[in-house]
Amino acid sequence: MERDQRGLAERRRDAVRMDIAAAAAKLFIADGFDATSVEDIAQGAGISVRTFYRHCEAKEDTLTPVLTSGIRDFAGYLAARPADESVAVAVHEAFVECLRQDRYAEFVSTRDLFVILTSVAGIRARWMVAAHDLADDMRTHLAERAGLDPAGIEARLLSHTLIGALTVALEYWVTCDPDDPAGPADVGQLAESALSVLRLDVGQSTRNA
Template identity: 25%
Template sequence: MDTLGTTGAGPRPGLRERKKQRTRDALLRAAVELFTTRGYDRTTVDEIAAAVDVSQRTFFRHFSGKEEAALALEAMTVAHFVEMVRARPAHEPPMAALSRAVLDGWDRISEVIEAVAPVEVYVRMYRVIESTPVLLAAHLRRSAETEEQIARLIAEREGLDVDTDPRPRVAVAVFSGVLRVTERLWGAQPDAGLEAMRALTSAYLDQVGPALAGDWRSR
C-alpha cells in the first residue's frame, strides 16, 4: 500500500501510526528490560524515556504511567485472546471455544510478545508482576475485568442472560483458574519457553470435567 502522499503535504496517517507504534514498542521494550533488571520500584519514567532517547512527555503520550507499561505485554495478549474467542465458530461448546481460542491462537500470541520482547524477558516480567504488590493487585483487578468481559461474550454466543444463568461466569472462572495455575507453574521454571507453556496449558485444560465442556444448547 502506498503510504506517501503525492501532493507534498507529508505522510499519510498510516505512516504516522506506524512511527507511533514503533516508538511505543521501543518504550515498552525499554521498560520491561529495566523493570526486570533494576526492579519496578527502582525504575523511573525518565530512565525509560532516556533509554529510547525520547522525552518524558513522549512516554506519557503512550502510557499513563509505569504501571500501564509494566502490564502492557499482558494487555496485548489478553486483547488478542478476546478477539480469538469472538472469532470461534458459533457451534463450539463454550469451554471448547475458550480452549481452542488460546491453544489454536498460541502462535499469534507468541508473535505479539516476541515482536516487542524476547520470551525470556516476558517470563522475567511475569515474575516481577507476581512479586510486586502494586502490580499484582493491578493484574488481579484487570483479570477480573477480563473474566467478566469474556463471560458476557460467552453468554451472548449461547443466547443466555449472564445475570440470571450462572454458567458463563462459572465456565470462565474455571478456565481462568486453569490458566493461572499453569502460568505459575510455567513461571517457576527458569528455562521454560512459550511452547512449554502451551503444552502445560493444554494438559491442564484436558482435566476440565465434561459438565462444563459439554454443549449447553442440548440440555
C-alpha cells in the same frame, strides 16, 4: 478529516506507549523493577520524562499496552473458533494460538513477560484487573457457546473460572524449571490440564438435561 486526524493521534499515542512498554520490559529484565527508574525507561524509549508521565502514571503502568493488546488478541482468537467446538477446546486453542503468535518476541520473551507480571506486585495487580475485565468481555460469547443465559450466574462463573484457570497456569509455568524433563512441556499443556480439571462438560450436560 477530523475523524482521520483523531485516528492518527490515537495511533501515535499507541506507538509511544508500546515504545515505553518495550523499554520498560527490557530494563526490568536486565536490572530489576526496583533498580529501574522512570528516567531510565524514558531514555530507553527515546522520550522525555514529561512525555512518559503523559502516558503512564507510574512504572507499574508501563506494561498495560501489552496486557490490553494481549487481551484483545485472545478474545479475537476465541471468537474465531468454530461454533461447534466445546468451551474447553475453544478456550484452549485460542490461548495456545495467542502464545504461538508471540507478538512481543522482539523485545521480551513470553516467559520473561510473565515473570515480570507475576513478580512485581503493582504490575500483577493491573494484570488481575485486566483479567477480570477480560472475563466480563468474554461472558456473552462463552454463554452463547455453552448455551447459557449471558446475564445469569452460570455464565459469570464460567467466564471468571476459565480466566482464573489460565491465570493460574501461567503463574505456575513461570515457577517451573524449563530444563526439568519432568516439568510441563509448555504452558499450553498446563492450560489444557487446568481446563480439564474444571470438568466443563458439566455445563453442557446441565443445558441438555
